[in-house]
Amino acid sequence: MMKHPSVSAPQDRITIRHVAKDAGVSIAAVSKVLRNAYGVSEVLRNKVETSIEKLNYRPSVAARGMRGRTYTIGVLVIELSNPFLAGVIESANASLSESNYKSLIGIGRSASSIEASMIESMIDNRMDGVLIIAPRISGKVLERYARQIPIAVIAHHEPHAQTYDTINSDDRKGAHLAVEAALRQGYRDIAMLSYDLLDSPASVVAVQREMGYLEGMKQGGLEGKIIRLPPVAADRSTAIKNFLTSQHRPRAVFVWSDLDAVPLLNAARTSGVRVPEDLAIIGYDNSPPAAIPLVGLTSVDQNAAQLGRTAGEMLLSRIDGREHAQHVLIEPHVEMRGSV
Structure with missing residues (x-):
């Protein structure tokens, strides 16, 4: 047969x-x-x-790693739903590609245990370095892994870290600039819409932005007021509706991220709250949706291209042997549109 x-x-x-x-x-x-x-x-x-x-x-990648560089970089992000991240990743990948490196992306799903497991997998697969964007894991954990593999981190403020590099928008200054922009437009009743931080450390960008907002309000002779939405990954829609219908709704609001600012603006317009006549809104990220004319959201620009490019260059210099840590803050600016 x-x-x-x-x-x-x-x-x-x-x-x-x-x-x-x-x-x-x-x-x-x-x-x-x-x-x-x-x-x-x-x-x-x-x-x-x-x-x-x-x-x-x-x-095999692992076999090549035992002989030397694999020319692969692990890129770890907490999620891909944030449209701002696409520009950061594309810019970082372009920077790495110029040196013949390939990027492999892993998604942490906002869970520190998953992020830690993925970093370990990247180390096991002999990747030459890891670029991490907005991690949930602590600085102590990052320090431990950075002794095993070169690491650069975006959206994590840890200026005293010794074993890994950080690249950030100056989030504190960006929030301060948002308050100044609202003050220049004549608003005085300015609140900040943030979320339940659940005892998050100062390394988290939202914490830095809250600090900047409070500093900006104090400098303007005003008392700050932070209104909190549910924690990250929770449904925010009900809380946003409650904010819009509140009798104590402020005249202007600085929102910690476009992730909530764009839905807030949309909910306002669909519920009959005029923007900016009834409520002025400023976001943070200057994400692609913010620039759509029908949205027209004033937002703090982090310069996604420079963040990604700088992170890629710093990670490559780490791989090439640099040992001393570098911590870079990139200057933000406010992109003015019709929401204020």
């Missing part, structure tokens, strides 16, 4: 041993060709490369 050919099982994956046997050379000889070692003859190189092509052999 004729046997039908079967699909190779995962354990039948072609290895360096198969290549060596097919080429009629030693495993050490194949290894020399793969790592482009000095002194490899053209005859040997041709033999090995012919067998590699014939057998469709692909060296």
Whole structure:
């Protein structure tokens, strides 16, 4: 009876041993060709490369890592629903690509345990470095991993960290600028819409923005008022409606992020609250939706392109051997639109 050919099982994956046997050379000889070692003859190189092509052999990332760089970078983000992050990731990836690095993206889902597990996987897979955006894990945990692999972190304020680099918008100053923009427009009753921080440390961007808001209000001779939405990942829609219908609704509001500012503006307009005639709104991130003419949200711009590019460059310099930590703050500005 004729046997039908079967699909190779995962354990039948072609290895360096198969290549060596097919080429009629030693495993050490194949290894020399793969790592482009000095002194490899053209005859040997041709033999090995012919067998590699014939057998469709692909060296494992982990195996390449044991010989040197893998030219892969792990990019860890908490989630991809924030449209602002796309510009950061694209810019960082472009910076890394210029040095022939490939980026592999992992999503932490706003859970510190998942983030820690993903960093460990990136280390196990011999990646050359890790770029982390808005982590939920603590600075202590980052310090521990940074002793094992070069790490650069965006949206995490830890200016005294010694083992990893941080790249941030100057969130404190950005919030201060938002208050100044509202004051220039003549508003005095200015609240901040934040969320339940659940004892978050000062490294969290929302904490920095709250500090900046309070400083800006104090400098303007006003008392600050922070109104809190439910925690991150919770449904905010009911809380936003309650804010809009409150008898004590402020005349102007600075929202910690466009993630809540855009839904607030939309809810206001659909419920008959005029923007800015009844309620002026300023967001933070200057995300792509904020710039849509039908939205027209005034927002603090973090310069996503510069954040990503700087982070990529700093991570590469870490990989190249720099040991002293660098902590960069990028100057924000307010992009004025029709919501104020």
